[in-house]
Amino acid sequence: MINSHPSSEVLIIDDDSSVILGLKKVLSDIGRIKFATSAEQAFEIIQEGPPDLILLDVGLPDVSGLEVCARLKSCEGTKKIPVIIITSNSESGFEEEVFAAGAVDYISKPLKPAVVLARTKIHLAYQTALRALVELAHTDELTGLENRRSFDERLECERKRAIREGTPLTVMMMDVDEFKKYNDHYGHLKGDDCLKSISLATARCCQRPGDFAARFGGEEFALILPGTGAEGAQSVAETIREHVHQLLLPHAPNASHTFVSLSVGSCTLTKELLERKEWSGLAILQAADNALYEAKANGRDCYRS
Numbered sequence: 001m002i003n004s005h006p007s008s009e010v011l012i013i014d015d016d017s018s019v020i021l022g023l024k025k026v027l028s029d030i031g032r033i034k035f036a037t038s039a040e041q042a043f044e045i046i047q048e049g050p051p052d053l054i055l056l057d058v059g060l061p062d063v064s065g066l067e068v069c070a071r072l073k074s075c076e077g078t079k080k081i082p083v084i085i086i087t088s089n090s091e092s093g094f095e096e097e098v099f100a101a102g103a104v105d106y107i108s109k110p111l112k113p114a115v116v117l118a119r120t121k122i123h124l125a126y127q128t129a130l131r132a133l134v135e136l137a138h139t140d141e142l143t144g145l146e147n148r149r150s151f152d153e154r155l156e157c158e159r160k161r162a163i164r165e166g167t168p169l170t171v172m173m174m175d176v177d178e179f180k181k182y183n184d185h186y187g188h189l190k191g192d193d194c195l196k197s198i199s200l201a202t203a204r205c206c207q208r209p210g211d212f213a214a215r216f217g218g219e220e221f222a223l224i225l226p227g228t229g230a231e232g233a234q235s236v237a238e239t240i241r242e243h244v245h246q247l248l249l250p251h252a253p254n255a256s257h258t259f260v261s262l263s264v265g266s267c268t269l270t271k272e273l274l275e276r277k278e279w280s281g282l283a284i285l286q287a288a289d290n291a292l293y294e295a296k297a298n299g300r301d302c303y304r305s
């Protein structure tokens with residue numbers, strides 16, 4: 001079984017301080033325990049940083065625990081935090097209400113320490129496994145960059161944001177020049193090392209908050225640069241190309257350039273372009289890819305937009 005993360009954080013929300021003290025003792029080995037005695041206090045704590053799990057008493061002084069749970073589940077920033085309801089209510093129909101509010105489980109009062117510990121551990125371990133799975137599904141194995149799936153999701157999100165907020169958006173495609181020759185000369189393992197070095201150099205050049213770098217596939221990389229106009233895009237492209245030049249990776253003897261280089265193409269959507277027509281993610285990618293094709297046709301090792 002997968003264990004919970006050792007630094008898991010559990011928030012206990014209960015107005016009965018003896019329950020909080022008891023739970024703190026039972027859960028002390030799991031990680032950090034925070035507590036709140038009212039819903040208001042709980043929301044303040046959650047806003048500071050979402051916990052990994054919430055143990056939530058139904059009978060709170062200000063609002064019902066079920067209402068708190070429903071509120072957490074309706075909010076984007078908190079809906080993924082698992083909530084276990086603590087209750088002394090054994091009326092029929094209550095179980096249904098607990099799950100309808102979005103809780104993952106419930107524990108009956110009087111609390112049995114072993115049961116609380118077991119259920120908490122199970123849900124934390126599930127959370128840890130889920131997080132690992134999501135990360136795995138979004139990461140390129142070879143380079144550690146985001147993968148194509150992750151790129152598609154982010155592009156859709158940033159495309160909508162750019163339309164909503166009228167801010168520019170740049171998408172950049174980068175392709176290693178004559179990489180087939182590199183592989184043929186040095187072999188695939190050295191080719192892989194080369195792709196890793198280029199990824200690292202690329203990631204180092206995309207440090208602005210919101211910048212996003214992915215391995216698009218094969219020897220192609222793609223960037224999403226929200227809030228970046230044409231001038232900024234050119235600067236990023238030239239910086240990355242320069243960093244890759246500085247790696248001084250000798251290319252195959254039959255390649256046209258002495259060192260490994262990148263061709264880069266980009267598409268910048270300004271407010272005006274976004275207003276003129278509906279841009280799908282595919283159309284943006286196509287425009288960036290056309291620019292990349294132009295860079296290739298222009299002799300490679302250059303940038304086109």
Ligand code: GH3
Pocket residue numbers: 142175176177178179180181183187188189190191192195217218219296300
């Ligand atoms: P161009 O300048 O026109 O882009 O030429 P190119 O040789 O780079 O383009 P082409 O599409 O003909 O070849 C891409 C090469 O990239 C072929 C493929 O073996 C190599 N490649 C793709 N993915 C990987 C990978 O994960 N590892 C390694 N080592 N090579 C890869």
Ligand code: MG
Pocket residue numbers: 014015016057058059060
């Ligand atoms: Mg209570």
Ligand code: MG
Pocket residue numbers: 175176218219220
């Ligand atoms: Mg290619």
Ligand code: MG
Pocket residue numbers: 175176177178179180219
């Ligand atoms: Mg190539």
